[in-house]
Amino acid sequence: MNFLRKIVYPFSLLYGLITNIRNYLYNNNILKSTKFKTPIIVVGNLSVGGTGKTPQIEYLIRLLQDNYKVAVLSRGYKRKSKGFIIADENSSSEIIGDEPFQYYKKFLNIIVCVDVDRTNAIQQLEALDNAPEIILLDDAFQHRKVSVGLNIVLTSYNDLYVDDIMLPTGNLRENKSGANRAQIVIVTKCPSTISDKEQLEIAKKLKLTQKQSLFFSTIEYNKELQGNLTINLTQFKNKELVLVTGIANPKPLVDYLKSMNIHLQHLNFPDHHNFSKNDINEIKLAVEKINSNNKIVLTTEKDYVRIFAELQNLQFVTIETKFVAKSSDFDKLIKKYVEQGSRDS
Numbered sequence: 001m002n003f004l005r006k007i008v009y010p011f012s013l014l015y016g017l018i019t020n021i022r023n024y025l026y027n028n029n030i031l032k033s034t035k036f037k038t039p040i041i042v043v044g045n046l047s048v049g050g051t052g053k054t055p056q057i058e059y060l061i062r063l064l065q066d067n068y069k070v071a072v073l074s075r076g077y078k079r080k081s082k083g084f085i086i087a088d089e090n091s092s093s094e095i096i097g098d099e100p101f102q103y104y105k106k107f108l109n110i111i112v113c114v115d116v117d118r119t120n121a122i123q124q125l126e127a128l129d130n131a132p133e134i135i136l137l138d139d140a141f142q143h144r145k146v147s148v149g150l151n152i153v154l155t156s157y158n159d160l161y162v163d164d165i166m167l168p169t170g171n172l173r174e175n176k177s178g179a180n181r182a183q184i185v186i187v188t189k190c191p192s193t194i195s196d197k198e199q200l201e202i203a204k205k206l207k208l209t210q211k212q213s214l215f216f217s218t219i220e221y222n223k224e225l226q227g228n229l230t231i232n233l234t235q236f237k238n239k240e241l242v243l244v245t246g247i248a249n250p251k252p253l254v255d256y257l258k259s260m261n262i263h264l265q266h267l268n269f270p271d272h273h274n275f276s277k278n279d280i281n282e283i284k285l286a287v288e289k290i291n292s293n294n295k296i297v298l299t300t301e302k303d304y305v306r307i308f309a310e311l312q313n314l315q316f317v318t319i320e321t322k323f324v325a326k327s328s329d330f331d332k333l334i335k336k337y338v339e340q341g342s343r344d345s
Contacts, residue, residue, distance in 0.1 A: 044141025
């Protein structure tokens with residue numbers, strides 16, 4: 001913990017008190033949440049930073065899209081637009097945000113929309129002629145104005161929420177006890193070799209209730225790169241490439257590429273970074289300097305949708321969430337909730 005974070009610790013106590021009062025008011029129905037007829041699943045976390053929400057949302061889309069009309073609702077972080085927008089052929093990452101645009105480009109049979117006011121957005125969705133049968137809320141665990149049937153909280157293997165403290169000293173958006181609202185907790189970004197013993201130790205630390213289900217997942221990288229070329233990561237063994245990232249935690253990707261003996265020039269930008277002309281020029285200059293015949297730029301799928309028009313030979317690596325174990329149990333929980341919600345509505 002750096003010195004600046006230590007000296008603002010009193011503000012962490014104040015922030016924690018404010019969020020506790022807010023949660024108390026919602027828990028006791030003093031502040032009201034709006035209920036909707038459509039089943040709603042939230043994927044969120046207690047902390048700021050990357051816990052793997054995007055690949056988890058994509059996992060749910062794949063699980064449900066063949067049998068249900070799925071809508072994904074996001075606030076569209078850092079978009080240059082306002083209000084409720086449904087993604088269409090005129091959309092871009094600037095209009096709806098990078099993650100929603102990624103969903104839109106990747107999944108053709110779902111509804112993707114953005115709105116800071118989730119209550120308004122859900123009302124708009126339910127009023128559609130082809131209304132969704134299930135709504136996935138991206139990063140909305142603290143948005144308590146909407147009454148949600150199923151909450152999924154993610155916490156990173158190397159940064160469990162129980163080991164953290166409140167903002168601004170730590171990274172928690174709300175007190176650790178907030179996790180009790182979740183029906184499902186997933187420890188993400190685990191090593192694929194995580195043992196049963198370590199899973200049990202983490203479960204003891206989290207101290208979930210009997211009504212909560214705990215799962216462990218890992219990230220699987222696809223060696224076949226996507227973009228303008230057909231190229232495999234193995235072609236870069238013992239060679240150089242330029243890696244450009246604008247995500248909260250690029251370390252797992254960097255570690256993965258280094259494990260393949262790929263030499264990196266890593267240009268690391270802030271999360272959801274809007275790339276300027278100077279940034280693009282910096283990337284191009286880095287590419288010119290690498291000692292390789294394949295002068296490509298490698299980036300993440302989320303970053304690709306922001307800069308693909310600015311760079312040639314730009315490739316991105318795709319990732320998927322894979323459960324370490326009990327994936328069928330997770331799938332059954334999700335499908336049971338959606339089926340029950342659909343019958344009730």
